[in-house]
Amino acid sequence: MSSSPQTETYEVTLSRDEQWVAHHVLSNRLDEALDGDETPPEWVLESIDAVEADGETRLTGSQADRLYTALVSYVDREDAPERDVSHGAAVLETLEGVREP
Structure with a gap:
């Protein structure tokens, strides 16, 4: 039996700059929820x-x-800062291989 796409994990290799951009985007989502008094x-x-x-x-x-x-x-x-766009585009390319169909 195979794992469902919801629970199967994928290793994603990101450079430090790519991690920063991903973290920045995720942190913004977190802040938006907290600012809106949402969980x-x-x-x-x-x-x-x-x-x-x-x-x-x-x-x-x-x-x-x-x-x-x-x-x-x-x-x-x-x-969006140009360097973020560049690193963000690299993350997008990496994620292409693990996204759900």
């Missing part, structure tokens, strides 16, 4: 832990998909 989504908290972990970043397919969507929104913003 932050569990996937955000789990993804922050995964990005901050020593060694490989391990994400579920669902987390990778949601991070991908959040990163697309961030790198498409006109006010």
Whole structure:
């Protein structure tokens, strides 16, 4: 029996700069929830832990998909710093291989 895409984890290799951009996007999602007096989504908290972990970043397919969507929104913003766009695009390329179908 295989694991479901929700629980199967994937190792994602990110450079330090790529980790920073992913962390920044996730932290913004966390702050938005807290500012709105909402409970932050569990996937955000789990993804922050995964990005901050020593060694490989391990994400579920669902987390990778949601991070991908959040990163697309961030790198498409006109006010996103150019270096963030570059590193964010690299993360998007990496996540392509682990996103849910």
